[in-house]
Amino acid sequence: MWLPILGLLLGIGIGSTLAIPIPGIFAKYLSVALLAALDSVFGGLKSIIEDKFDGAVLLTGFFTNALLAALLAFLGDRLGVDLYMAAVFVFGVRIFQNLATIRREMLANWMQKRRLSAQGANKDG
Amino acid sequence: MDNIKKWRTPVLIVFLLLGILISVQFHAQQIFQSNLSLQSTDDLTLILKGLQDKRTNLEKESQDLEQQQQALNSDTTNSASLVNNLTEESNQLKIALGVIPVKGPGVTVTIPPGSSIVYLDLVDIVNELWASQAEAISINDQRVTTWTTIYWNKEKMTITVNGADVTFPCTIKAIGNPDTLMSGLQLLGGILDNLAVYKIYPTVQRSSELDLPGASPPVFHYLQTVPQ
Numbered sequence: 550m551w552l553p554i555l556g557l558l559l560g561i562g563i564g565s566t567l568a569i570p571i572p573g574i575f576a577k578y579l580s581v582a583l584l585a586a587l588d589s590v591f592g593g594l595k596s597i598i599e600d601k602f603d604g605a606v607l608l609t610g611f612f613t614n615a616l617l618a619a620l621l622a623f624l625g626d627r628l629g630v631d632l633y634m635a636a637v638f639v640f641g642v643r644i645f646q647n648l649a650t651i652r653r654e655m656l657a658n659w660m661q662k663r664r665l666s667a668q669g670a671n672k673d674g
Numbered sequence: 675m676d677n678i679k680k681w682r683t684p685v686l687i688v689f690l691l692l693g694i695l696i697s698v699q700f701h702a703q704q705i706f707q708s709n710l711s712l713q714s715t716d717d718l719t720l721i722l723k724g725l726q727d728k729r730t731n732l733e734k735e736s737q738d739l740e741q742q743q744q745a746l747n748s749d750t751t752n753s754a755s756l757v758n759n760l761t762e763e764s765n766q767l768k769i770a771l772g773v774i775p776v777k778g779p780g781v782t783v784t785i786p787p788g789s790s791i792v793y794l795d796l797v798d799i800v801n802e803l804w805a806s807q808a809e810a811i812s813i814n815d816q817r818v819t820t821w822t823t824i825y826w827n828k829e830k831m832t833i834t835v836n837g838a839d840v841t842f843p844c845t846i847k848a849i850g851n852p853d854t855l856m857s858g859l860q861l862l863g864g865i866l867d868n869l870a871v872y873k874i875y876p877t878v879q880r881s882s883e884l885d886l887p888g889a890s891p892p893v894f895h896y897l898q899t900v901p902q
Contacts, residue, residue, distance in 0.1 A: 556685070557689045560691060561697045564694040583696065604684035
């Protein structure tokens, strides 16, 4: 369980030490990409909890979602359509859905465990 | 959850990248917010309005301060001219009192030693000089003022002026029109004629420039002004 947290902290450390300069105009697209990446991460966590995890799906989803989101936002700006807003909306909604699912699954798992242990206690007694 | 080995590597990679992405975006956002040309029009309008308000306030403050400065300047000018006026007035009063040294044309009356002169003769000479429109008089460098005393000191057996002994030859200096003063002294039946009766022959000289000392200023203890 500590491995993802360690990875996250390591990533933040690398990012701040490198301090990659991003031109101001790209900050917006980077933010959309970040949102897409967050969505993929939460999706991955959900699949782990649901026991349907696939590493390839997570990795491809992570990269393609981030890239596509940034690209679409960029294209939208060129075309004068606020696809940026659409990306923010879609990924925002999905992140909350994923979070809700994770919460429900964890709650269900916890309840089941408790019921099982309670049954075991009853049998013993 | 059971198959940890299966998801460990991809998740680690994804979280690492996510961390990098977060910190990079964090930095970019900070730069973005400090860059005016990348701000939205709404934000710029707000900033502009804030700055305009600030500017208006500062302009008002500057105007206030300028007014204050002007007021202070005029105040200083006023007080400076007031000080000048007062100094001039004070000088005039000092001259009138005879407490500051003065100079000017006039006559010198010298009474030679061995003259059988009495203090009343000195008083007569001074009175005659005042009557001849003298503007300032001194006896042996004692200025004659409104509080001057001329009397015979019985203990010392000398004539005193302002409490100082009169030594001979005694010189009486008077500033004024030399001609008027001369004619006043040499009047027929006047002071010089009177003194000649007692065989006192003072010499009288015109001077174009006489230096008269100032008297020490009077000290008042009981005097009070009456409101006008």
